[in-house]
Amino acid sequence: MASADCTLQLTCSACLNIFTDPVTLRCGHNICKVCIERVLETHEGSGVYTCPDCREEFQECPVMYRNKSLSNKPDNFLSTQPQQQETGMFCTYCIHSPVPAVKSCLICEAFLCDDHLRVHSKSEEHVLSDPNTSLENRKCSIHKKVLEFYCFEDASYVCVYCTATQHSGHQVELLNEASRKKKEELRHVLEELISKKSEDEERVRSLQKQGVVLQQKAGGLTERVNKLFTDVRKQADVLEEKVLSEISRQVDQASRPLHDLIQQLDIRKDKLSGKICDIEELCNVTDPLPVLQEQESEMGDLFDSKDQEIDSKCSAALCTLDEDLISHTLQTGLAEIVIAAYKGIFMREGSEILLDENTAGNNLxxxxxxxxxxxxxxxxxxxxxxxxFKDHQVLSSTSFSTGRHFWAVETSKSGNWRIGMSYPSIARKGFRSYIGCNRRSWGLCKWNNQYSVMHGCKETKLSHKISCHRFGVFLDFEAGQMSFYELCDPIRHLHTFTATFTEPLHAVIRVWLDSYGGAWIILRNNDY
Structure with missing residues (x-):
């Protein structure tokens, strides 16, 4: 058993024989010098060299180091082993005494010992193999000649006689030449496979980067949403307390006169109870004189003027609440919460809209x-x-090509104006440069106190009466939606355009005068 283990340790992984002049590669594996040289020769031109043992790849031909400690072990081991002649393969050229063969040459049809292997021809035509390889398998079954050629038409190995007989006229080449061409084809395939592998690796890296970016965006959005709902809950709690406080105030205010009336009614009720008792006693008296006297003096005061006044107040008392005021308080608070939510989700840090003075017309x-x-x-x-722009128009320097965004403006009461979003390729002069008067912009317009939305020269007048001078624009780039809002109490939706956006979008503003004066617009990115 120990002998078998030792044999395994001293066996070359290439020729499967005991080491001959062993060398060590950088990966740490040992191999016969002549074996590794033959292996590396086959790798030339492929751009990569491989260890036959562990398949580690080297970009350059690896440096070989002679293994001094291992060089003497094979000889010492063989000297202690009995002569093994199971195969009966001995060197063809050692005629004085039989020497075990370590290789066989398929072309020479000869077996070679270590000494004759060193002086044997290194030509590519001489194919070396394990001495146990049957030469009969490398010979033509018909002519018993070594298979030296390859027939491309029949995809078979043939001898020299076959090329002149049954394979006459076929495309045949020497095995080495056919092998060389095949290797060239394989190298091209290898290059393509390596290229595809590199492309796949690059795709994987790109997808991994996208995954990291996605996780980062999701983390940031999750953080903003968590913070938003925390703020919304706080604002909702404050709003709830404010509305309930208003209800309590109105209830308290309405309860005071009711309390006074109840007290007056309690007093009248006690007075009536006393009179009822007096009348009941009189009804039980047998002497007519006291009965008649009471009727004359007291019955006239049974319903006095104060009682009539209380009855009038009770009829006029209405236990109602000012629900319009409560609704206004609630709607105003909810509007503030909704605006804060828009800002928290859609107004990202660093995406604040600023105007680009380089695009501003000369009357702005x-x-x-x-x-x-x-x-x-x-x-x-x-x-x-x-x-x-030649006219009174200006673009923002900020652009949006993805995501969802919200921005707001405050406008003047006087003057005419337009606000909206536009592609950077919008015309810079003429009627077609106006917001909404082309296919490259979408706008909300005010003209002589009339409001409308425009795109592609198609104008849609707004039926809703505008009540304030604050407006918002919401963009969902991927969904292809652009919406305009009136930022009053409550927020009112004015119009939504639907399109497939093909360029980045910039905010765009147009202001000019009317009979009351010139217009102005202020961006309120962080105020709503």
Whole structure:
């Protein structure tokens, strides 16, 4: 058993024989020098070299180190072992004494010992194999000649005589040449497979990055939603307390006159009870004189003027609450909570909308905060550029190409204006550059105190009467929806456009004058 283990440790993984001149690769495995050289030769041109034992890959031809400690062990081991001649394979060229063969040459049809293997031809035509390999399997079954050629038409191995007989006229080549071409094909396949593997690895890395980004976005959104609902609960609790307090105040206010009336009625009730007792006693008296005297003096006071006044107050008392005031308080509070929710979800840090003065027309003044713009009759003499609007219009520097976003404005009472969103490719001059007068912009418009929405020159007038000067725009890019809201109490939905957005969207504002003066607009990103 020990001998078998030792034999296994001293066996080359390539030729499966006891080591001959063993060398060590960088991966730590040992192999015969002549074996590894032959293996590495077959790898030339493929761009990668492989250890025959562990299949570790090397980008360059690996350096081999002679294993000095292992070099003498095979000889010492063999000297202690009885001569094994089970196979009967001996070196063809050792004629004086039989020497076990370590390899066989299929071309020479000869067995080689270590010494003759070193001097044997290294030509590719000489194919070396294990000495136990049957040469008969490498010979033509008809002509008993070594199979030296490959027939491409029949996909079979043939000898030299076969090429002139049954394979005459076929495309045949030497095995080595056919093998070389096959290896070239395999190398091309290998390159494609390596390329596809690299592409797949890149796709995996890209998907993993997307997964990380998705998790980060989900984590951020989860945090914002948790914070939002915490704030909503706090605001709802405060609103509930405020509404209930208003109800309690109204109940208390309405209860005071009721309490006074109840007290007066209690007094009258006691007075009536006394009179009832007096009358009952008189009814039981047999002497007519006291009865007649009481009727004359007391019965006239049974229903006095105060009693009539109390009856009038009781009829006029209405136990009602001012439900309109309670509803207004509730709606106002809910509107504030909803606006805060829009801001908490859709207004992300770093996405605050700012105006791009480089696009502003020359009759617009953009303040230094880049959030306020107003019309002026004084020409601003800005340089003429392809980005600048000729008329009274300006784009935002912020753009949106994904996600959901909400932004709000405050408008002047005077002047005419338009607000909305636009592609950056919108025209810069002429009627087609106006918000809503093209297919590249969507807008809410005010013209001579009339309100409408526009897109593609199609105008839709709003039937709802506008009651305030605050408006919001909500964008859901992926869903293809753009909505306009009036930010009053409560918030009112004005209109929703549906489209397939093909470019990033910028906020866009247009202001000019009417008979009452020029218009101004202020971005209120963080105020609603």
């Amino acid at each position: 003044v953009v303040l230094t905060d880049l959030k306020s713009v107003y019309w002026t009759e004084i020409h601003q003499h800005r340089p003429k550029t392809p980005q600048r």
